[in-house]
Amino acid sequence: MPYTRVVLLTLLALIAFAGNSLLCRAALAHTQIDAASFTAIRLVSGAVVLWALVVFRRGEHSGRGNWLSALALFVYAAGFSFAYIQLNTGIGALILFGAVQTSMIACGLWRGERFSLLQWLGLLLACSGLIGLLVPGLSAPPLSGALLMLAAGVAWGVYSLRGKGAGDPLSVTSGNFIRAVPMALLLSVLLIKQASLESAGVGYALLSGVLTSGIGYAIWYTALPLLKATTAATVQLSVPLLAALGGVLLLQEPLTLRLLLASLAILGGIGLVVLAANYHKPL
Template sequence: MIQPKILLLTSLAMVAFAGNSLLCRAALRDTAIDPASFTTVRLVSGALMLWLLVAVRQSTPFPRGGSWWSALALFVYAAGFSFAYGGLTAAMGALLLFGAVQVTMIGVGIVRGDRPGGTQWLGLVVAFSGLVGLLLPGLSAPPLASSAFMILAGVAWGIYSLRGKGAGEPTLATAGNFLRSVPMALLLIPVMTSSIELDQDGLLLAVASGALASGLGYAVWYTVVPQLRSASAATIQLSVPVIAAVGGVLLLGEPLTVRLVVAGAAVLGGIALVILSRKG
């Protein structure tokens, strides 16, 4: 049984992860900030928060962890995430992201020789069918370009997560990766000069996404992960798209369509089958 303190911290981490979707969607829908600026401010503020946490904990001026390849994956995730939310609801984006992350990680495992059993194959088929159903043309279908950006973000995050296994102390590695991603994000500014727009509300939402939902969220999550079984940790993350959907409806006034509910149930249910069929 999970201890109350661990349960509370885990819940806070999941709310933080879902909060990234809500903050990004709110910023790009309701303020003047553009995706490139949001990405840059998010990564810079996340890097500063993680650097501060590491400096306080480790008494070191620079986190000795992470790698440039992982930082590149982090940057691609963050940029794809921001550019996607110009056309997706918070719930739709979170579901596409989560589905792409899990399919990527499971797919890499299969390529490396981790052969799924019958129940796991069933779960994969159900989850993939849910993603396909979500993207099929129709009145409630998400924009193709936005969907492609979010799927790219999910693939990048899946790669980032896989590279993070065995990369040393997670918070140190994450801080190092965020710091390395900053110059990559700054390159977006001259490339997107013609579309750069900033306002106070958008900047505040981007800082909250980077410093709180990302920086503090990851720090809390990596604190509790060692206390959870691997299957439990993976299953708990199924709550993120659900929290994002509820938050989108209650806080952003977004619609909850039949397509999203049915496809979401298929994606999350299929992934749950895969996770719960594993050992550990």
């Protein structure tokens, strides 16, 4: 696949990830929909659209998803939704993709991928930004919401890693979404007393499921086999800045000094990791 196409696919996927944060936060902070219902509608609508795309394409493809990846997808989606009851868009995205980075880079290094000195410095800079965000203080995020988002990030890291070489991206993503649906419906049944549906919230959930989740994840699974695990983890750290800017512009959320400095540190770290990969031999 041409390099420009890989870059374009990766960029589209990252925009979709940021869109998920915005849609979820908008639904849970500005409408009456509950987190379990949002999760269920998101996964069901994503599964329906992906299944329809697979049927429309009419072909035999290797890889149909699996239950472990579906479980990781469900844990990510549920933790993501419940965390955004408490967290602002940018802070939630920073915590999420910090956990993603940690899990995916650890796996990549364990599999034999190596960082150059500049890449290690970039990783240290990015991690320092995330740590600075979570240090207790007046603008520190709620602990319970932060822990839920950390769990969601680890689950997404597992899901992303399992996507490398899993088969046809659209077919695999469809299979994983379909398998995650009964898990989401069971969660909704268990929390039925807290259920609350509202038209705007349902609309946000549908947009998240159809566009930024279903189609966005299929795009991500297409790009994943062409990226190292460490690179895939690091480029996702650009999502928090996109989400934070969207939260400020679209949801009137505050742009705090802590969030700004953390974002600058993370993006600086990303630049070092990605650029150094092309110009320095690994240690």
